[in-house]
Amino acid sequence: MPLARQISKKGFKVALIEQEQVGGTCINDGCSPTKTMVASAKVAHFVSRAEDFGIEVPAFTVNQKKVKNRKQYIVELFRGGAQSRLDKAVNVEIIKGKGTFVTDKVIRITEKNGETRDIEGDKIFINTGSETIIPDIEGLKKTPYLTSTTIMELEKTPEHLIVLGGGYIGLEFAQMFQRFGSKVTILDRAERLVPREDVDVCEEISAIFNRTGIDTVFNADVYKVAQDTNGQIRLHYRDKSGNQELSGSHLLVAVGRKPTSGALGLEKIGVKRTEQGHVSINEYFETSVQDIYALGDVAGSPPFTHMAFHDASLAFDHVYENKSKSNKERLAPYCVFIDPQLARIGLNEQEAKQKNIVYKSGKFWMKHAGRSLEADEKDGFFKVLVDPETDQILGATILSMDGGEILAVIQMAMVGKIPYQVIQTLPIAHPTLAESLNNLMMDVDN
Numbered sequence: 162m163p164l165a166r167q168i169s170k171k172g173f174k175v176a177l178i179e180q181e182q183v184g185g186t187c188i189n190d191g192c193s194p195t196k197t198m199v200a201s202a203k204v205a206h207f208v209s210r211a212e213d214f215g216i217e218v219p220a221f222t223v224n225q226k227k228v229k230n231r232k233q234y235i236v237e238l239f240r241g242g243a244q245s246r247l248d249k250a251v252n253v254e255i256i257k258g259k260g261t262f263v264t265d266k267v268i269r270i271t272e273k274n275g276e277t278r279d280i281e282g283d284k285i286f287i288n289t290g291s292e293t294i295i296p297d298i299e300g301l302k303k304t305p306y307l308t309s310t311t312i313m314e315l316e317k318t319p320e321h322l323i324v325l326g327g328g329y330i331g332l333e334f335a336q337m338f339q340r341f342g343s344k345v346t347i348l349d350r351a352e353r354l355v356p357r358e359d360v361d362v363c364e365e366i367s368a369i370f371n372r373t374g375i376d377t378v379f380n381a382d383v384y385k386v387a388q389d390t391n392g393q394i395r396l397h398y399r400d401k402s403g404n405q406e407l408s409g410s411h412l413l414v415a416v417g418r419k420p421t422s423g424a425l426g427l428e429k430i431g432v433k434r435t436e437q438g439h440v441s442i443n444e445y446f447e448t449s450v451q452d453i454y455a456l457g458d459v460a461g462s463p464p465f466t467h468m469a470f471h472d473a474s475l476a477f478d479h480v481y482e483n484k485s486k487s488n489k490e491r492l493a494p495y496c497v498f499i500d501p502q503l504a505r506i507g508l509n510e511q512e513a514k515q516k517n518i519v520y521k522s523g524k525f526w527m528k529h530a531g532r533s534l535e536a537d538e539k540d541g542f543f544k545v546l547v548d549p550e551t552d553q554i555l556g557a558t559i560l561s562m563d564g565g566e567i568l569a570v571i572q573m574a575m576v577g578k579i580p581y582q583v584i585q586t587l588p589i590a591h592p593t594l595a596e597s598l599n600n601l602m603m604d605v606d607n
Contacts, residue, residue, distance in 0.1 A: 175252055456472040
């Protein structure tokens with residue numbers, strides 16, 4: 162959407178093909194609705210802990226339908242804003258339908274009523290995103306499972322939610338519905354949650370989840386799913402102890418996402434894809450066919466909205482402004498909205514070791530931070546890696562309240578090439594969470 166508006170401002174006519182709603186996954190199925198529901202869940206969590214703060218709340222209930230309605234209001238608000246900005250753009254035509262390549266210059270659009278329309282373009286940008294992976298498990302297709310989209314449409318809180326997958330999406334929904342009142346069990350094939358993160362990060366998240374009653378089962382290979390006569394969903398799986406069974410009222414499938422590229426007709430025009438299905442691109446988003454570009458999740462960029470936005474900015478500069486900058490020359494921050502938030506940028510320890518990169522590290526636990534103690538949100542820690550020769554920050558993991566906000570400070574320090582010693586004595590406002598960066602950087606030298 163931002164790319165379409167930028168191109169139109171250059172005086173070119175732009176056709177924006179959208180199969181469903183403007184705004185993409187972020188506004189309709191991803192960031193905006195999920196974080197709205199995360200906020201509702203956090204309110205429920207705080208109310209449940211009201212007595213810890215000296216506030217007496219005799220009882221409360223979660224109205225799942227009202228939670229859903231609040232989520233939908235935000236979605237429609239953001240979607241309306243996106244639609245309004247597109248409507249005001251000159252030379253942009255929004256075409257609803259499913260697009261497939263006829264030639265390297267022609268796309269055929271099939272509308273919902275079955276009618277087709279061919280359009281021709283000098284330059285074509287593919288930004289079709291990703292979709293939920295549905296694993297090939299016996300009985301799953303015949304079982305009423307939930308995805309990250311459909312679970313947000315529930316109007317009753319599940320009695321027992323089983324989450325298949327211990328990645329970022331699974332963790333957000335697991336904690337969310339535990340706070341809404343569901344019993345929650347996570348099953349994952351890996352040995353620990355979010356294995357991309359360092360072991361100490363995974364251990365801390367697991368400890369937080371276990372403390373709140375979320376059960377986790379690792380090394381679980383689910384091989385059969387069925388719904389019994391009582392409506393319960395039964396999972397059959399193998400772990401290190403042998404064959405096991407688990408029953409719950411609802412099943413969320415959250416084992417990952419895959420690029421939405423299979424039905425675009427790329428093969429017949431020579432656009433190459435990777436084994437994982439991503440559109441193959443070079444560092445300037447160029448595909449194997451001239452004047453066809455690919456951005457975001459479908460092109461294998463880090464699967465976050467802000468990175469897709471940045472892809473669009475870099476691609477626009479390369480194609481229309483003669484200012485080419487490689488997509489390899491950038492940092493890729495991200496934040497997972499569990500509580501406390503998990504935010505990452507640059508290298509973590511396991512990546513540094515895999516790449517034989519020498520580093521020094523610092524760590525500061527939030528149970529020692531004044532702001533965390535005052536807010537009684539003491540879980541997690543800050544961790545940083547620095548280059549012992551240049552004193553530059555190599556990466557950081559922030560697992561804390563408002564971790565994403567703290568990460569932005571570190572990102573700017575990395576972009577500005579500020580040595581970590583500068584932050585050690587920087588007068589940061591008190592009492593704030595950010596002042597814990599002083600302690601973090603001081604720990605590097607201990």
